[in-house]
Amino acid sequence: MNGLTGCDNRYEVSKVKNSSDRLNKMDAGNGANHAKKVSGSNNTRRNFIKKTSLLAAGAAAAGSLPGCGLGQGEQPQSPVKIELGKPLPWINWAGNEYCRPAHRAAPTNDEEIAEVLRSARGVVRPVGASHSFSPVVPTDDTLLTTDLLRGVISHDPELMQAEVWAGTRIHDLGPLLAPYGQALPNQPDMDYPSIGGAVANSVHATGKGFGSMSAYVVGLTLITPAGELLDCSADKNPEVFQAARTSVGSLGMVSRLKLQNQPSYELTEVNRIENTEDILDDLEARFNDNRHFEFLPLPHTSKSLSVTTNLAAAGDVSEGEDDAEALQTLRLAFDSVAWIPGFGARLYRQLIDSEMEKQGEQGAIRTGASYRVFPHVRTTRFREMEYTVPAELGPACLREILQTIRNKNLPVCFPLEYREVKGDDIWLSMYEGQDGAAISFHQFGDLDYKATFAHIEPIFWKYRGRPHWGKIHTLDAKRLAALYPHHWQDFQQLRQSLDPQGKMLNKHLRDIFVG
Amino acid sequence: MSSLRKTYRILFLLAGVTLAASQTQAQMDERQVQLLLSNCVQCHSAPETGAPLMGDPSAWEERVGKGEEQLLLNIIQGIGGMPPMGYCSSCDEDDFRAMLQMMTGLPETK
Numbered sequence: 001m002n003g004l005t006g007c008d009n010r011y012e013v014s015k016v017k018n019s020s021d022r023l024n025k026m027d028a029g030n031g032a033n034h035a036k037k038v039s040g041s042n043n044t045r046r047n048f049i050k051k052t053s054l055l056a057a058g059a060a061a062a063g064s065l066p067g068c069g070l071g072q073g074e075q076p077q078s079p080v081k082i083e084l085g086k087p088l089p090w091i092n093w094a095g096n097e098y099c100r101p102a103h104r105a106a107p108t109n110d111e112e113i114a115e116v117l118r119s120a121r122g123v124v125r126p127v128g129a130s131h132s133f134s135p136v137v138p139t140d141d142t143l144l145t146t147d148l149l150r151g152v153i154s155h156d157p158e159l160m161q162a163e164v165w166a167g168t169r170i171h172d173l174g175p176l177l178a179p180y181g182q183a184l185p186n187q188p189d190m191d192y193p194s195i196g197g198a199v200a201n202s203v204h205a206t207g208k209g210f211g212s213m214s215a216y217v218v219g220l221t222l223i224t225p226a227g228e229l230l231d232c233s234a235d236k237n238p239e240v241f242q243a244a245r246t247s248v249g250s251l252g253m254v255s256r257l258k259l260q261n262q263p264s265y266e267l268t269e270v271n272r273i274e275n276t277e278d279i280l281d282d283l284e285a286r287f288n289d290n291r292h293f294e295f296l297p298l299p300h301t302s303k304s305l306s307v308t309t310n311l312a313a314a315g316d317v318s319e320g321e322d323d324a325e326a327l328q329t330l331r332l333a334f335d336s337v338a339w340i341p342g343f344g345a346r347l348y349r350q351l352i353d354s355e356m357e358k359q360g361e362q363g364a365i366r367t368g369a370s371y372r373v374f375p376h377v378r379t380t381r382f383r384e385m386e387y388t389v390p391a392e393l394g395p396a397c398l399r400e401i402l403q404t405i406r407n408k409n410l411p412v413c414f415p416l417e418y419r420e421v422k423g424d425d426i427w428l429s430m431y432e433g434q435d436g437a438a439i440s441f442h443q444f445g446d447l448d449y450k451a452t453f454a455h456i457e458p459i460f461w462k463y464r465g466r467p468h469w470g471k472i473h474t475l476d477a478k479r480l481a482a483l484y485p486h487h488w489q490d491f492q493q494l495r496q497s498l499d500p501q502g503k504m505l506n507k508h509l510r511d512i513f514v515g
Numbered sequence: 516m517s518s519l520r521k522t523y524r525i526l527f528l529l530a531g532v533t534l535a536a537s538q539t540q541a542q543m544d545e546r547q548v549q550l551l552l553s554n555c556v557q558c559h560s561a562p563e564t565g566a567p568l569m570g571d572p573s574a575w576e577e578r579v580g581k582g583e584e585q586l587l588l589n590i591i592q593g594i595g596g597m598p599p600m601g602y603c604s605s606c607d608e609d610d611f612r613a614m615l616q617m618m619t620g621l622p623e624t625k
Contacts, residue, residue: 075594076588076589076592076593076594077592077593077594077598077599078591078592078593078599082588082591082592084584084587084588084608085608087607088591088600088606088607088608090600090604091593091598091599091600092598092599093598093599093602094598095593095598095599104604104605104607106546106605127604129554129602130598130600130602130604143604145604145605146604147549147550147553147554147603147604147605147606148546148549148550148553148605150549150552150553167553169553169554169557169602171557172553172557192557192602377561377563377564377565377596378596379564379565379595379596380596381593381598
């Protein structure tokens with residue numbers, strides 16, 4: 001690690017790990033905390049910003065720069081022209097998908113949902129918080145929104161379970177469950193989606209001992225395209241249950257979800273800059289020894305941001321804070337030098353690497369209630385492709401992607417993301433039958449992503465990757481079927497029995513399920 | 516720390532709603548309140564997001580100068596860190612207008 005690992009920082013991480021060793025087994029409590037002091041660090045992300053800003057400013061001063069924009073800034077992000085006074089379109093978070101539904105229904109209960117589904121003509125598509133990058137939502141006919149289906153319906157203090165409306169946003173769930181002493185066992189690193197949308201697409205977080213959000217659903221209410229209400233669990237309508245826990249909204253609409261929670265708990269997250277190869281060499285231990293671990297490799301450099309999260313211990317204190325503008329600053333640095341013919345990318349790598357070496361790795365720390373520590377603010381618009389490969393193939397897959405970015409000099413500086421998720425038995429979950437390494441590849445929202453993604457996607461195929469249902473990919477039904485050898489046909493037969501007319505299928509769902 | 520932050524957020528939200536309501540005649544029905552709580556509040560009551568906060572006149576002064584129509588377009592088209600439609604798939608133009616008036620203290624449109 002050369003100069004990157006100062007003695008102080010190594011000591012801190014060591015202490016975090018030792019603490020986690022005692023506590024990381026599905027910790028069922030508010031943390032009988034062990035004495036641990038995490039201190040003496042600054043904010044990695046903020047330091048990183050300062051460093052990259054210096055690079056960009058230095059390069060600019062040398063007069064070697066073209067005009068370098070900082071992305072969307074104050075520019076409109078809609079893919080369509082908006083005219084006030086006319087019906088509004090629906091647009092997703094990333095701004096790459098939209099539609100103009102003829103009818104928009106915002107039900108408040110099961111009966112209203114059933115009536116919409118029964119009476120609707122054409123294609124009906126449910127929508128949560130519009131965070132999917134893939135075209136799972138667009139319909140010209142009926143958009144079934146879930147904004148008004150929010151809140152906790154009931155809870156069981158003994159089983160640590162709670163039934164919630166499917167439209168409840170994940171950012172609401174933490175505060176809503178806290179009064180009952182409950183918390184989600186795991187959460188993604190952003191909390192904008194609805195829980196219904198998250199489950200429909202097998203949205204996940206990271207942690208070797210934790211499944212996707214779908215894995216914590218122990219019961220659900222499905223309203224079929226015919227308007228029939230089906231209560232489903234492992235004991236009741238079990239096949240529908242296994243299909244509906246990851247259905248991409250193709251079986252009707254899930255209105256309620258019963259979640260398996262755990263007692264409220266607190267976490268401490270430590271962020272560090274490290275050598276990517278050092279992380280990969282130590283990867284098994286990182287995932288085994290910590291409740292949660294992930295890392296974000298910086299393309300064209302040898303560095304990654306690592307994020308290690310464990311139960312909080314007495315004396316843990318937050319230091320620094322997230323800086324939502326870090327990505328834009330990274331982009332400024334990249335734009336400032338990477339364009340230089342012949343050696344721009346190498347110059348970028350050398351500048352970033354050497355600055356990091358000089359400055360050391362400095363860990364940022366966030367501690368507090370689990371639902372405050374898991375999520376991070378996202379204010380930079382981007383597009384995302386993510387595939388899950390078998391966990392044991394993850395390091396090789398990532399290495400090949402990073403090498404390809406360098407070899408082809410791809411114009412990308414947005415960090416990748418590497419996470420691990422526990423296997424499950426949900427028919428169309430990306431983790432069905434295998435522990436998975438989820439590798440995400442991004443591009444800024446105002447840049448073309450298709451050409452860059454096209455260079456990377458075949459690498460995922462080579463490693464038997466399954467695409468995230470809510471993110472960008474180009475696979476069709478035939479190729480997807482081959483990736484789900486156990487239950488693809490079971491799912492399709494069930495889907496056709498519940499929706500013989502294909503009422504829930506827009507063009508994208510026809511492409512991925514029918515072909 | 517987190518409980519402090521949570522308390523601060525709640526207080527800020529309450530103060531924001533109270534202040535905004537006192538400055539404007541804007542009326543939101545129960546449905547619109549639910550839409551606001553489900554979508555807008557997550558950022559516009561959270562200082563760490565960088566979004567202009569409800570009931571903070573200094574945050575809105577310059578923006579209000581652009582006029583209600585432009586602010587409405589910004590909501591629908593997305594701007595800066597705010598996504599198009601502000602996460603709200605149920606919202607129509609009247610909903611966004613009511614929320615905008617509540618948040619900024621703009622007078623109600625007749």
